[in-house]
Amino acid sequence: MSRILFTNVSVLDCTGADPFPGQVLVDGERIKAVVPAGKLVAASGVTVVDGRGGTLMPGLIESHSHLSFLDCPSSVEMGFVPPEEHMLLTARNARRLLDAGFTSCMSAASAKPRLDIALRNAIDAGELPGPRTLAASPEMTVSAGLGDVRLWHMYRENFAVVLNGEQEFRRFAREMVREGVDTLKINISGDAGTPASPSGRTVMTEAEVEAVCDVARAHELRVACHARNSESVQMALRHGVEIIYHANFIDDATCAMLEAQADRVFVAPTLGATYTTLYEAGEWGMSTEVGERRGLGEELRQGIESMKALHRRGVRVLPGGDYGFAWNRNGTNARDIAHFVSLLEFTPMQAILAATKLGGEIMLRGHELGQIKPGYLADLLLVEGDPLQDVGILTDRKRFRAIMKNGEMQTCQDRVSYS
Ligand SMILES: [Zn+2]
DSSP states (O other): OOEEEEEEEEEOOSSSSOOEEEEEEEETTEEEEEEETTSOOOOTTOEEEEOTTOEEEEOEEEEEEOTTOOOBSSTHHHHTSOHHHHHHHHHHHHHHHHHTTEEEEEESOOSSTTHHHHHHHHHHTTSSOOOEEEOEEEEEEOTTSTTOOOBTTBOOOSSEEEOOSHHHHHHHHHHHHHHTOSEEEEEOBOOTTOTTSOTTOBOSOHHHHHHHHHHHHHTTOEEEEEEEEHHHHHHHHHHTOOEEEEEEEOOHHHHHHHHHTTTTOEEEOOHHHHHHHHHSOGGGTOOHHHHHHTTHHHHHHHHHHHHHHHHHTTOEEOOOOOOOBTTBOTTOTTHHHHHHHHTTOOOHHHHHHHTTHHHHHHTTOTTTSSSOOTTSBOOEEEESSOTTTOGGGGGOGGGEEEEEETTEEEOOOOOOOOO
16 A cells, blocks of 8 residues: 655645645555644654645536547537447546546536446446446437437437336436446436427426436435426426436526525536636637527526526525537536536635536545545545646646546546646
8 A cells, every 4th residue: 555645735635624734644645744844743654745735626527528529519429429439438538637637527418328327337447447436327318309300201319318218217217227337317407409408498307307216316326417407406396306417407496496406406507517608619610700690699698697696595506517529628627617617606615616616526425535635535636736726627637737636646648638
């Protein structure tokens, strides 16, 4: 078992306390001791890492990852990729996120049924580098819903499995449980990119949502949902969905319902994708003007207001921005933390806590993940500079002097530029 002592660091422990000059001792896969600078650490046989005044903080946690999304401009392109190549590219993306400082990922859908599962298992077994991952099913959607990209005369697919009726949802959910998912993902509302089912429509039925939640309860798993409008969020809450994605267009009554379940639910707005689709996708034919016409401006503006309201009410709002598209690539995920500061008016500390402490909670490991405390898993980032002064430095991989996962130093191999 290796013992590593970080010295000369500013410890941002993500308990909520201010950073302090200190030392952190890692023994095996866990943090053994956190002590102020100058205090002697009884540690023989340790490897000392001089942090040179950098910040030592927990590894970042992505709450809406799509490691199997291939950074394509159009989701249907993923459907053309055979499973074998798709698995290799998913493993590449896992490496990219780890290199970008993400040591944990809560998947928000796998583009093919077993990609997340196989990836998670290989990472957990130490066979591949990557963040610790909770595996999701593909997006379970209805005909004409988000992700149904079939044409009448031609079968096509992307990241979704099209199901109709309580029986089909129940059967597929059970099959995914058999294969080993951690989370079942359902698309309750429509989306701006789906003309037949825009964001304001609730397209799944009560019985379909209940069928999936029922399967999850029986197997002690969680359900995550795509839900843009009030009705779909309320339907999710009625049936016990734990993870609500988006929630842009929600009214006061829905905010109050979320507040009433604040210790049970997580909300991740995925502002990153909306932001880049609106402002940075011109090269792919989506000018801001086109984006506004498609409702993305409203999606962003109302999403911001909804998240501010939920944050004020004490609901856990987490970064994670649907990275995995051409203009919103896997590896640039830390931009969401900056969005929380610039768009949602989180303080840098609040935004960083949402990506670490709350991240540990959404991973179901708040007792051992996402903070620097004795006994916690040693997932650590040594960053040059102070992210509390500028959270933007977390998007700059050149600032990472060390990335540790499970007590092991990770060597960055992927030097692709993500600027
Ligand atoms: Zn997503």
